[in-house]
Amino acid sequence: MAPTVADAAAAANAKHTRKAVGLAARDASGHLAPLTLTRRSTGDDDVAIKILYCGICHSDLHSIKNEWKNAMYPMVPGHEIAGVVTEVGKNVTKFKPGDRVGVGCMVNSCQSCERCGEGFENHCPGVIFTYNSVDRDGTVTYGGYSTSVVVHERFVVRFPEGMPLDKGAPLLCAGVTVYTAMKYHGLTSPGKHVGVLGLGGLGHVAVKFGKAFGMKVTVISSSPGKKQEALERLGADAFVVSKNADEMKAATATMDGIVNTVSANIPLAPLMALLKPNGKMVMVGLPEKPLEIPPFDLIMWNKTLAGSCIGGMRDTQEMIDLAAKHGVTADIEVVGADYVNTALDRLAKADVRYRFVIDIGNTLKGSE
Numbered sequence: 462m463a464p465t466v467a468d469a470a471a472a473a474n475a476k477h478t479r480k481a482v483g484l485a486a487r488d489a490s491g492h493l494a495p496l497t498l499t500r501r502s503t504g505d506d507d508v509a510i511k512i513l514y515c516g517i518c519h520s521d522l523h524s525i526k527n528e529w530k531n532a533m534y535p536m537v538p539g540h541e542i543a544g545v546v547t548e549v550g551k552n553v554t555k556f557k558p559g560d561r562v563g564v565g566c567m568v569n570s571c572q573s574c575e576r577c578g579e580g581f582e583n584h585c586p587g588v589i590f591t592y593n594s595v596d597r598d599g600t601v602t603y604g605g606y607s608t609s610v611v612v613h614e615r616f617v618v619r620f621p622e623g624m625p626l627d628k629g630a631p632l633l634c635a636g637v638t639v640y641t642a643m644k645y646h647g648l649t650s651p652g653k654h655v656g657v658l659g660l661g662g663l664g665h666v667a668v669k670f671g672k673a674f675g676m677k678v679t680v681i682s683s684s685p686g687k688k689q690e691a692l693e694r695l696g697a698d699a700f701v702v703s704k705n706a707d708e709m710k711a712a713t714a715t716m717d718g719i720v721n722t723v724s725a726n727i728p729l730a731p732l733m734a735l736l737k738p739n740g741k742m743v744m745v746g747l748p749e750k751p752l753e754i755p756p757f758d759l760i761m762w763n764k765t766l767a768g769s770c771i772g773g774m775r776d777t778q779e780m781i782d783l784a785a786k787h788g789v790t791a792d793i794e795v796v797g798a799d800y801v802n803t804a805l806d807r808l809a810k811a812d813v814r815y816r817f818v819i820d821i822g823n824t825l826k827g828s829e
Contacts, residue, residue: 516541539605651675
């Protein structure tokens with residue numbers, strides 16, 4: 462009888478000899494509790510990492526509660542990983558033990574298709590995500606809410622000098638998500654006017670990158686209470702309350718582009734009206750329901766509604782290098798492993814400014 466997928470996974474598991482501890486959801490309640498797990502031994506092309514910090518992304522919340530209907534339990538979430546190298550394989554040339562590194566949303570891909578060749582591993586049909594994904598050896602990937610991880614060299618990011626691990630960890634998802642949305646849609650030119658819709662985990666980083674690019678940045682939000690924060694602390698140039706008809710009218714046709722970070726279903730037509738002719742709105746949030754936009758609004762003024770999904774490894778390294786150069790970091794609240802379930806409850810209520818980061822190194826104990 463030919464070997465089955467289960468047989469292959471079992472054989473692969475036999476090679477997973479590195480013990481670790483993670484925080485895992487066992488069902489759609491999303492409650493996390495400690496789980497003893499194993500990581501694979503360091504392969505020839507692998508980098509073994511001791512995890513010190515891991516950011517909490519809103520997609521972690523969707524995933525552990527099976528809101529995207531693809532959960533594989535037990536699930537250890539986390540794709541904003543920062544730590545130090547403990548071991549490298551014999552073919553690894555970019556990293557050595559002691560290096561400060563990170564791992565984002567992906568841990569592997571086919572590495573041979575056209576997209577991978579162009580540096581867009583995130584668009585590879587065979588992309589393997591950092592958690593809740595089936596790895597090439599048939600095992601399920603576990604994420605960064607854990608004490609260690611072993612990753613192919615290609616999917617490891619070097620942390621530049623001066624970039625703190627805790628404040629830099631969220632950039633591996635939130636940062637690259639808004640960076641590539643701006644880079645590939647012409648929203649990096651000094652003097653241009655970009656709107657940032659939504660001031661949360663993604664939005665606050667988009668404001669900082671916009672200013673790093675030398676752009677005029679306007680925050681668009683339904684919450685008037687965020688105005689002072691946006692202008693005085695984050696450095697935005699202007700603030701528009703989306704529920705205020707007079708403010709929206711005054712901002713009509715003033716923006717070259719809008720980075721839409723909102724995951725709620727909201728009317729897009731009033732927001733598209735803020736764009737100049739030939740302007741673009743780039744979606745990086747994930748509303749649950751289909752979008753509604755009158756075609757007339759796009760056609761008459763030659764406007765574009767586009768999407769953007771994380772970024773490839775080349776762009777991720779480029780993003781964090783530029784962030785270090787310009788002092789762009791995430792605004793974070795560091796929490797211990799025993800506070801993670803509370804943090805997730807608060808995240809569901811948008812009660813965080815702007816990203817929770819778990820202090821894995823000091824509060825989640827495990828063995829290598």
